[in-house]
Amino acid sequence: MKPTKKSKGILTLIRIGWLAGLLFFVAIVVSTGEFKFSVSSSLVKKWFQDFSTEAMIYSMGMENPYYTQVLPKESKPPSLSSVMLQLATNLRTGDPRSLLGTELPGFAIYDSEIYIAGKGTNYSTLPIDETLPLQEVLKPNEPKDPANNEQEESKPPAAIKTKGRVVYIYHSHSFESFRPLLKDGKFTSSNEKTNIIAVGDYLKKSLEANGIGVEHDASNIAEKLSKRGWSTTKSYAMSREDVTTAMKNNASLSYLIDMHRDSQPRTLTTTSIQNKEYARLFFIVGRENPDYEKNLQLAQELHKRLNKKYPHISRGVLIKNRTQGNGVYNQDLSEKAMLVEMGGIDNDAAELHRTADAFAEVFSGYFWQADKVNGEVK
Numbered sequence: 001m002k003p004t005k006k007s008k009g010i011l012t013l014i015r016i017g018w019l020a021g022l023l024f025f026v027a028i029v030v031s032t033g034e035f036k037f038s039v040s041s042s043l044v045k046k047w048f049q050d051f052s053t054e055a056m057i058y059s060m061g062m063e064n065p066y067y068t069q070v071l072p073k074e075s076k077p078p079s080l081s082s083v084m085l086q087l088a089t090n091l092r093t094g095d096p097r098s099l100l101g102t103e104l105p106g107f108a109i110y111d112s113e114i115y116i117a118g119k120g121t122n123y124s125t126l127p128i129d130e131t132l133p134l135q136e137v138l139k140p141n142e143p144k145d146p147a148n149n150e151q152e153e154s155k156p157p158a159a160i161k162t163k164g165r166v167v168y169i170y171h172s173h174s175f176e177s178f179r180p181l182l183k184d185g186k187f188t189s190s191n192e193k194t195n196i197i198a199v200g201d202y203l204k205k206s207l208e209a210n211g212i213g214v215e216h217d218a219s220n221i222a223e224k225l226s227k228r229g230w231s232t233t234k235s236y237a238m239s240r241e242d243v244t245t246a247m248k249n250n251a252s253l254s255y256l257i258d259m260h261r262d263s264q265p266r267t268l269t270t271t272s273i274q275n276k277e278y279a280r281l282f283f284i285v286g287r288e289n290p291d292y293e294k295n296l297q298l299a300q301e302l303h304k305r306l307n308k309k310y311p312h313i314s315r316g317v318l319i320k321n322r323t324q325g326n327g328v329y330n331q332d333l334s335e336k337a338m339l340v341e342m343g344g345i346d347n348d349a350a351e352l353h354r355t356a357d358a359f360a361e362v363f364s365g366y367f368w369q370a371d372k373v374n375g376e377v378k
């Protein structure tokens with residue numbers, strides 16, 4: 001039985017009514033005070049990246065059919081169902097990563113967003129954030145003979161130009177260390193003279209030599225976790241308490257630097273600049289912070305300036321959500337917060353010190369320029 005004109009008209013009205021109802025429902029949800037949603041530039045960028053070029057051309061062709069004339073004859077417009085599925089579930093037809101990334105352990109990292117890729121950076125070379133048992137990271141582990149490591153260079157007396165301390169350096173994974181600093185190939189230690197805390201202390205002195213007031217938190221996170229009965233998965237919750245307390249006691253603190261060590265090997269975390277070896281950096285930005293784009297802009301600017309002055313010293317900028325890590329990294333506490341992976345398990349003290357000096361030099365240039373432009377009193 002063929003449908004009559006009347007039945008076709010009824011079906012059309014039903015479709016229109018269903019679509020109008022859907023749009024009305026979406027408008028109500030978006031406009032309610034309980035639903036916080038903002039269309040950011042990076043979100044728009046991600047939408048454009050996720051949808052194919054053909055899909056975008058077909059969408060423009062709905063207004064002007066002329067655009068679709070450039071497409072090959074065999075191309076077809078995307079189905080409404082596939083578009084709605086992607087918007088609703090973030091599953092992309094034809095891309096198994098969007099499904100497997102949430103189902104297979106460790107696979108989600110391949111669905112991370114490399115916002116800026118430095119030299120050699122791709123989905124197989126991203127920083128590795130190991131989850132280690134607490135009993136392992138509580139061990140001090142013996143240092144190597146100090147004679148095998150380059151001694152810390154003397155710094156000129158600090159001539160602090162800022163009005164107070166404006167940078168806060170801390171370490172959510174304070175137990176991260178480096179093989180060249182420890183015996184028996186170890187790369188974790190609770191000894192602040194051989195782990196990432198020592199690098200943070202060196203960066204503090206280097207920043208102060210450039211006129212930047214710094215507060216460095218040398219807390220042993222492993223010991224604090226142990227006292228609470230917490231595992232290392234709660235490291236960021238533990239360090240968050242220290243950060244909030246510091247900011248409460250010192251209103252001038254605005255730049256937060258959570259310094260880590262990557263677990264990738266030397267081939268990825270080291271570069272040669274003017275015949276000297278440097279540990280490489282990687283910036284991590286948490287997407288779960290509603291204002292994460294401000295932190296993203298800071299990471300992007302520092303990455304650009306670092307690589308301009310010291311070619312390839314920065315490996316890039318990576319955006320992570322909750323499926324790929326903590327997702328926030330305490331970066332919601334300040335629009336000038338950053339997580340920096342400095343070097344890897346195979347970098348030695350000399351390489352780390354050179355990179356800390358390079359970072360301090362570039363950051364200081366950025367800081368004083370921003371201070372002059374904004375007219376802020378530090």
